[in-house]
Amino acid sequence: MQMVSTIKEVKDLVKQWKSEDQTIGFVPTMGYLHEGHGSLISAARQDNSKVVVSIFVNPKQFGPTEDYDSYPHDLERDRSICENLGADLIFHPTPEEMYPNDFYTHVDMPILTEELCGLNRPGHFRGVCTVVNKLFNIVQPDHAYFGQKDAQQLAVIKQMVKDLSMNVEVIGCPIVREEDGLAKSSRNNYLSAEERKAARIVSKTIFMGENIVKEGETDAQKLIAAMKATIETEPMAKIEYVKAVDGLSMRQVSIIKPQTLVAIAVYIGKTRLIDNFIVE
The missing domain is CATH 3.30.1300.10 (Pantoate-beta-alanine ligase, C-terminal domain)
Incomplete structure (x- = not known):
């Protein structure tokens, strides 16, 4: 398994895999992986020749009073989990790699983002759509895996893929719970x-x-x-x-x-x- 931090490194690997007719499964995460993420990686491993996991805490989806600075992280633990589950590549970019000083483009979606989590988190789904769009363009996956716990996010991403005619199938996976029922998070x-x-x-x-x-x-x-x-x-x-x-x-x-x-x-x-x- 490899871990890279630049867009060019990912694109070079993807180009090679595509030339070999390999299929790519993609699991975008913000790290601090748990069994819920593990179920997505396992599903991607089962369905595809190659599996890419991104670990990137996306600043654009956090509001000014939210927990961006304190969001939990443990990269070595995440790396071990990904390797044990058969991932081929971890993409772990910096915010500067994803959003250089001359970055101006954002992806907005009305209607679906105006209820539930979007109602009290202005700008959240703008950040989600922007980063997922960019990650899809970098990784060029055949299939992308998201958890049903974030049901609104899943619906928004499916709509974005449909609206923008993206060549990726978005697959929702069941909620994974603790023994007492609490959803993994x-x-x-x-x-x-x-x-x-x-x-x-x-x-x-x-x-x-x-x-x-x-x-x-x-x-x-x-x-x-x-x-x-x-x-x-x-x-x-x-x-x-x-x-x-x-x-x-x-x-x-x-x-x-x-x-x-x-x-x-x-x-x-x-x-x-x-x-x-x-x-x-």
Whole structure:
């Protein structure tokens, strides 16, 4: 396995692989890898001749009061995980490599980015679309793998690929959870022992919401009210949103039906946690 830090090095390798008719699977990450990332790398390894993992904490998707400077990182641990899972290349650029002083272009997407996480994080998805677009152009993957935990991000990237006629298939992979149900996240590292215990309310609420829908509830407001009431039983939890939206357009819905995305964002202390389920 190789690890490189420049765009030219990646492009040179990609050119060689393409000349050999190798297929490329790509897993973009911000590092501090966990089993959720591992499942994406494993899926890419199964489907492709070559696997590229990017490790880049993208400054353009963080707001001025968010955790860019404190985002967890452990490059040697990440390298070991990637190697053990069969990755062929890690691309670990600096911000200056990705965004030189004469960088002016950004990718915006309305509608899908105006709800859920985009509502309270202005500019976030502009940064996501910009960096993913650039990474796709550098790596030129046949397939790219994203986790369902970031369901809005997955929908946004799929729409961007469709709108811009990109030659990459975006594949969503299931949420990977801790033994007690909490969705795997690099930000779980921020939680104290007491907060970690309180954080179980997030997945508990998701599972409860799924059961309500399976029992036949189709009124979105009733579902949301029940989920909010469950979260409010945990004193350390602060709700950012609990919403039911169309899984493609991200618009709020009043009736629960197949492909409805039910998503929540909750603060436990200073740590923002997200989770969701999709109605089958």
